[in-house]
Amino acid sequence: MDYQDQSNSQNTAPIPPQNKKFGKIAVLLVVIILSFIVGYKTGIKGYVFEPKDFKIVNQANLPQTVDYQLLQDAISIVQTKYIEKPPTPLEFLYGAIRGAVAAAGDPYTAFFEPKDLQVFKTDLKGSFEGIGAEVGKKDGNIVIVAPLDGTPAKKAGLLAQDIITQVNGQSTSDWTVEQAVQKIRGPKNTEVTLTIFRQGKNAPFDVKIIRQSIEVKSVKWEYKDVDKDGKKVQIAVVTISKFGDDTRTLFDKAVNDILNHSVAGIVLDLRNNPGGYLQSSVDLASNWISHGTVVVSEAHSQGEPIKYLAQGANRLVGIKTVILINGGSASAAEILSGALHDYKIATLIGEKSFGKGSVQELVDLKNGSAVKVTVAKWITPNGKNLNKDGLEPDILVKSTEEDAKAGKDPQMEKAMEEITK
Numbered sequence: 001m002d003y004q005d006q007s008n009s010q011n012t013a014p015i016p017p018q019n020k021k022f023g024k025i026a027v028l029l030v031v032i033i034l035s036f037i038v039g040y041k042t043g044i045k046g047y048v049f050e051p052k053d054f055k056i057v058n059q060a061n062l063p064q065t066v067d068y069q070l071l072q073d074a075i076s077i078v079q080t081k082y083i084e085k086p087p088t089p090l091e092f093l094y095g096a097i098r099g100a101v102a103a104a105g106d107p108y109t110a111f112f113e114p115k116d117l118q119v120f121k122t123d124l125k126g127s128f129e130g131i132g133a134e135v136g137k138k139d140g141n142i143v144i145v146a147p148l149d150g151t152p153a154k155k156a157g158l159l160a161q162d163i164i165t166q167v168n169g170q171s172t173s174d175w176t177v178e179q180a181v182q183k184i185r186g187p188k189n190t191e192v193t194l195t196i197f198r199q200g201k202n203a204p205f206d207v208k209i210i211r212q213s214i215e216v217k218s219v220k221w222e223y224k225d226v227d228k229d230g231k232k233v234q235i236a237v238v239t240i241s242k243f244g245d246d247t248r249t250l251f252d253k254a255v256n257d258i259l260n261h262s263v264a265g266i267v268l269d270l271r272n273n274p275g276g277y278l279q280s281s282v283d284l285a286s287n288w289i290s291h292g293t294v295v296v297s298e299a300h301s302q303g304e305p306i307k308y309l310a311q312g313a314n315r316l317v318g319i320k321t322v323i324l325i326n327g328g329s330a331s332a333a334e335i336l337s338g339a340l341h342d343y344k345i346a347t348l349i350g351e352k353s354f355g356k357g358s359v360q361e362l363v364d365l366k367n368g369s370a371v372k373v374t375v376a377k378w379i380t381p382n383g384k385n386l387n388k389d390g391l392e393p394d395i396l397v398k399s400t401e402e403d404a405k406a407g408k409d410p411q412m413e414k415a416m417e418e419i420t421k
Contacts, residue, residue, distance in 0.1 A: 106374050107137035114368035116178050130185035132214045134274035142172040142180045146272035146328030156209045160328030166195035186211050219250035228420040233264040243276030243332040248283045265320035265419035275331020285339045286310040295339045297379040321346040322415040330354035338380035348393040350411045357386020
């Protein structure tokens with residue numbers, strides 16, 4: 001309603017100055033009241049969370065086809081009927097967020113409570129207490145991506161692709177990766193029992209492991225003497241366990257040392273390497289790939305792919321290189337392998353890689369929590385989508401439990417043969 005128009009229709013006589021003043025005040029009051037009413041009516045259409053009573057009120061213009069009262073009703077039933085002590089309002093909230101994020105159907109998109117977030121952030125620092133195995137989710141199962149060398153997991157005989165069906169008797173069937181990590185890790189010198197299903201075995205079996213402090217340097221290197229054309233030559237073997245905080249620095253030291261030796265070739269061992277920082281894989285690839293050349297592309301749902309280019313001097317160019325991969329080679333390990341393979345710099349030997357070629361962004365939320373969400377997929381220079389498919393080796397060489405028990409490494413032997421032929 002226009003107040004000025006109504007005044008003019010009721011009284012055509014001139015309005016005295018003082019009455020005009022009161023008229024303006026009255027107009028202002030009506031505007032304020034109307035604004036309040038409109039704002040209130042608009043506000044009650046959205047949803048807010050009132051933690052005291054776990055009340056959800058529509059306050060964000062969300063589609064009215066979604067009845068959020070259903071969530072409130074379900075929570076109320078648990079609060080009033082659950083035989084044990086019901087969750088706190090905060091636990092209800094975290095559970096609701098975790099379920100909503102999991103509805104994306106992506107094993108790498110997850111919600112972190114504050115305590116889980118701190119565990120996640122320690123993963124790439126190379127120091128924690130647990131069993132020393134990277135876990136992931138594949139085909140709906142919690143699996144061992146890679147047991148790290150020299151750790152309790154490795155010594156207990158865990159293998160890449162082992163499915164963890166239970167942790168201390170609890171089923172993992174509906175767990176996220178983060179929940180599995182939280183259950184498996186624990187204080188030094190405490191025991192955890194994993195129930196493992198392994199391909200080729202008739203039934204699941206238990207593996208008891210004593211947790212320890214895990215200190216893992218991500219890069220180590222050595223030299224092996226082999227015969228080539230009747231002469232003794234050296235081959236550098238560089239093992240990268242993951243792409244963490246110390247990887248670039250240690251790899252630079254390895255390169256400097258290798259360049260001071262006259263080597264016939266390099267074996268880059270990325271077996272059981274679960275990945276890590278994207279930039280670390282780009283930095284390492286730059287030691288072989290020319291400056292400004294694409295190492296990997298990051299494909300998003302919209303817009304042009306983001307291209308990551310090699311930087312710095314390609315100091316290892318011209319040195320014959322073989323890369324060892326297996327089912328535990330994932331993420332950044334697949335980026336490095338895929339790039340060197342696409343440019344015909346390296347031969348891949350071993351078994352098919354894990355197939356984890358997606359990009360996660362960690363977005364902080366209130367209260368020290370966060371959401372890790374998949375925002376893109378990685379594409380090799382030749383256009384191969386690393387997500388799920390993984391990398392097929394040029395030369396397939398399988399490694400069995402019997403080989404490991406006998407101290408044999410047929411994949412490494414084949415790599416040496418490839419360099420010296």
